Amino acid sequence: MATLVLIVAGGLVTSTGSGLAVPxxxxxxxxxxxxxxxxxxxxxxxxxxxxxxIASTVGLLTIILAAWLWKSDPRRWVRRLGFIGLGxxxxxxxxxxxTVILLLPAPVSIAHAGxxxxxxxxxxxxxxxxxxxxIEGYSQDTTTTTENTENTEKRKRQKSxxxxxxxxxxxxxxxxxxxxxASATTIIIYAxxxxxxxxxxxxxxxxxxxxxxxxxRLVPPLDRLAASPVAIHFSHRVGAVVVxxxxxxxxxxIWKYHRQRPELLRLAQGMLVLLxxxxxxxxxTVxxxxxxxxxxxxxxxxxxLLGTSLVIALRARRASFIESARPxxxxxxxxxxxxxxxxxxxxx
Amino acid sequence: xxxxxxxxxVGLLVGVIGCGGGSQAPSTSSAPAAxxxxxxxxxxxxxxxxxxxxxxQAPKADAIKMNADxxxxxxxxxxxxxxxxxxxxxxxLQNVFVYVKDGLGNYVFDTPTQxxxxxxxxxxxxxxxxxxxxxxxxxxxxxxxxxxxxxAVPKTNAEFNTGQPxxxxxxxxxxxxxxxxxxxxxxxxxxxxxxxxxxxxxxxxVSDKGGAFELKTLPAGTYTIEAWHEKLGPQTQSVTIGPNxxxxxxxxxxxxx
Numbered sequence: 031m032a033t034l035v036l037i038v039a040g041g042l043v044t045s046t047g048s049g050l051a052v053p054x055x056x057x058x059x060x061x062x063x064x065x066x067x068x069x070x071x072x073x074x075x076x077x078x079x080x081x082x083x084i085a086s087t088v089g090l091l092t093i094i095l096a097a098w099l100w101k102s103d104p105r106r107w108v109r110r111l112g113f114i115g116l117g118x119x120x121x122x123x124x125x126x127x128x129t130v131i132l133l134l135p136a137p138v139s140i141a142h143a144g145x146x147x148x149x150x151x152x153x154x155x156x157x158x159x160x161x162x163x164x165i166e167g168y169s170q171d172t173t174t175t176t177e178n179t180e181n182t183e184k185r186k187r188q189k190s191x192x193x194x195x196x197x198x199x200x201x202x203x204x205x206x207x208x209x210x211x212a213s214a215t216t217i218i219i220y221a222x223x224x225x226x227x228x229x230x231x232x233x234x235x236x237x238x239x240x241x242x243x244x245x246x247r248l249v250p251p252l253d254r255l256a257a258s259p260v261a262i263h264f265s266h267r268v269g270a271v272v273v274x275x276x277x278x279x280x281x282x283x284i285w286k287y288h289r290q291r292p293e294l295l296r297l298a299q300g301m302l303v304l305l306x307x308x309x310x311x312x313x314x315t316v317x318x319x320x321x322x323x324x325x326x327x328x329x330x331x332x333x334x335l336l337g338t339s340l341v342i343a344l345r346a347r348r349a350s351f352i353e354s355a356r357p358x359x360x361x362x363x364x365x366x367x368x369x370x371x372x373x374x375x376x377x378x
Numbered sequence: 379x380x381x382x383x384x385x386x387x388v389g390l391l392v393g394v395i396g397c398g399g400g401s402q403a404p405s406t407s408s409a410p411a412a413x414x415x416x417x418x419x420x421x422x423x424x425x426x427x428x429x430x431x432x433x434x435q436a437p438k439a440d441a442i443k444m445n446a447d448x449x450x451x452x453x454x455x456x457x458x459x460x461x462x463x464x465x466x467x468x469x470x471l472q473n474v475f476v477y478v479k480d481g482l483g484n485y486v487f488d489t490p491t492q493x494x495x496x497x498x499x500x501x502x503x504x505x506x507x508x509x510x511x512x513x514x515x516x517x518x519x520x521x522x523x524x525x526x527x528x529x530a531v532p533k534t535n536a537e538f539n540t541g542q543p544x545x546x547x548x549x550x551x552x553x554x555x556x557x558x559x560x561x562x563x564x565x566x567x568x569x570x571x572x573x574x575x576x577x578x579x580x581x582x583x584v585s586d587k588g589g590a591f592e593l594k595t596l597p598a599g600t601y602t603i604e605a606w607h608e609k610l611g612p613q614t615q616s617v618t619i620g621p622n623x624x625x626x627x628x629x630x631x632x633x634x635x
């Protein structure tokens with residue numbers, strides 16, 4: 031949640047054009063960042079310095095998270111992911127400073143925006159991996175419903191019979207098509223966010239002034255499309271169509287074959303709502319001439335869409351995480367967890 | 379001697395043939411180029427003066443909301459409106475940068491050491507449009523009891539962004555390349571903007587409240603004069619002046635909706 035707030039703050043910095051309101055870094059007008067007087071947080075400084083303070087808080091929280099995971103989580107890959115998150119947030123801070131010192135060159139600013147989303151994905155993943163549902167299993171993970179038409183058809187096509195309950199469970203919860211579709215959707219949403227960041231940081235946000243048409247047509251005239259801002263802007267619109275198709279396909283698949291899994295169904299429903307909101311916000315951003323609130327909401331909703339798609343992709347792959355894990359501490363720690371009704375923690 | 383005379387004649391002939399393309403030269407620079415390093419003889423110089431007018435109804439100036447900074451609200455005592463179109467009687471258009479764009483040839487000019495000052499006062503830039511010479515110091519002053527950053531966004535000169543958190547702070551900057559125009563902005567106070575023309579010569583002016591401007595001590599010749607307005611863009615016209623002559627010209631910017 032703190033990372034999402036940080037993305038809101040970062041979005042506000044760009045939307046209000048406050049990226050260089052504080053010319054120095056890591057200091058703020060010569061003050062040590064944390065001793066800068068609150069009374070001087072005016073105009074663009076409010077957004078830029080506020081962004082730095084929130085980023086510092088997120089950095090501190092990430093240090094605590096990484097240390098906590100290192101100390102208490104038995105899964106090596108989760109502990110490593112905690113440190114990768116810490117590395118990402120440090121790199122993100124340095125990129126933020128660099129883009130200020132270098133006067134907002136587009137490549138650095140785009141990298142800053144892109145890494146922000148990757149760091150958000152890491153924090154979302156860590157929240158998921160440490161959640162009760164992920165550790166203990168979702169309600170449908172242990173059922174072998176015969177209503178799962180897709181898997182039933184798959185089983186029929188298989189030469190060898192299903193060997194065990196576990197393999198049935200894995201195919202059901204770790205369905206290949208779902209995994210691939212969810213992963214592809216997540217990657218394409220991320221690519222679309224990078225395109226959006228490119229548009230944002232090259233000043234191409236209003237290169238096509240109308241919506242939903244482009245210069246009154248479905249496709250801009252070629253002579254206009256030759257201009258890079260128009261091409262970047264139009265690519266983002268094409269990307270929106272691709273993302274929409276993928277999100278709808280993913281939601282349809284979950285509705286059709288996995289509706290008995292609430293941990294996927296709820297997210298699929300949420301993702302459709304987010305998609306509708308995101309397309310609407312994108313259009314309104316153009317029509318309003320990049321109104322600050324709409325522009326920022328578009329950035330944040332994009333991040334939420336990415337996070338939702340990522341969680342679906344990871345939950346669709348949960349069985350493969352579990353399958354590659356080995357039970358640990360069965361005798362000591364796990365017995366206590368089982369007493370409390372929890373499944374044993376697994377470690378790679 | 380005969381050989382020497384012959385060589386000189388051949389040289390002159392080649393020169394004449396070489397200059398035969400004179401009619402192909404840019405019409406904006408038909409005055410004979412001054413010898414390299416030549417200074418203007420002010421006793422024979424003329425002037426170009428004139429007026430800039432706006433044809434049409436200027437858009438109403440927007441009120442500037444300074445709520446983002448209480449200090450600005452307090453300091454900005456006068457009417458706070460945008461300065462994009464400052465129009466006086468008879469359509470007189472203020473804040474138009476007028477300068478000799480072409481025709482000066484190889485004249486050289488001393489670089490002034492006296493700084494040009496831009497002041498941040500009442501959370502506005504003073505002046506709003508102004509000129510400076512290449513190499514001449516620009517003194518940036520913060521007269522406000524609040525923080526400003528002055529952010530120049532040139533295309534050919536080096537971009538800079540300087541913080542001035544303390545009232546009375548001064549910073550000096552010089553520009554290395556001629557450029558029309560260099561925009562200035564304050565990222566703290568988004569409404570603050572100014573424009574600077576960087577010149578290699580002293581023939582520039584900014585139209586005043588009456589739309590008037592004057593380019594003084596111009597040597598005789600034919601010049602391209604450009605008038606630049608921050609919203610309406612540039613306009614050019616050619617003018618020829620003789621020794622000690624003063625020519626009147628005018629620029630009319632049409633307001634398109």
